[in-house]
Amino acid sequence: MVAGAVDVLSWASLVGGGVFCVIGGVGLIRMPDFYTRTHAAGVTDTLGAGLLLLGLMLQAGLSLVTVKLVMLGLLIFFTSPTATHALARAAMVRGIKPLLRDGGQEPSKP
Secondary structure (H helix, E strand, O other), X not given: OHHHHHHHHHHHHHXXXXXXXXXXXXXXXXXXXXXXXXXXXXXXHHHHHHHHHHHHHHHHOOOHHHHHHHHHHHHHHHXXXXXXXXXXXXXXXXXXXXXXXXXXXXOOOO
């Protein structure tokens, strides 16, 4: 009974993580500018990778593999948002302007 529930939770997590990663990939293609693309990729890929790792941890049970997956999850949890922030900051310093709601560019500051 318990093994069946763990399998269901594991597969639901794996499928959910895969769906979030695919949504992030579609967001990279569909979004209009650099900043919205990095937001779509950063948020959905972090959550998607977390759900995939959770599903793999549930499949592995209590073992050394689970410890390694936890370490990998912590690495992704801290580095993915940091890398997304660094990319957005570098684009801002380089002078890439975000698109405004009406489709125009943000006015330059004096």
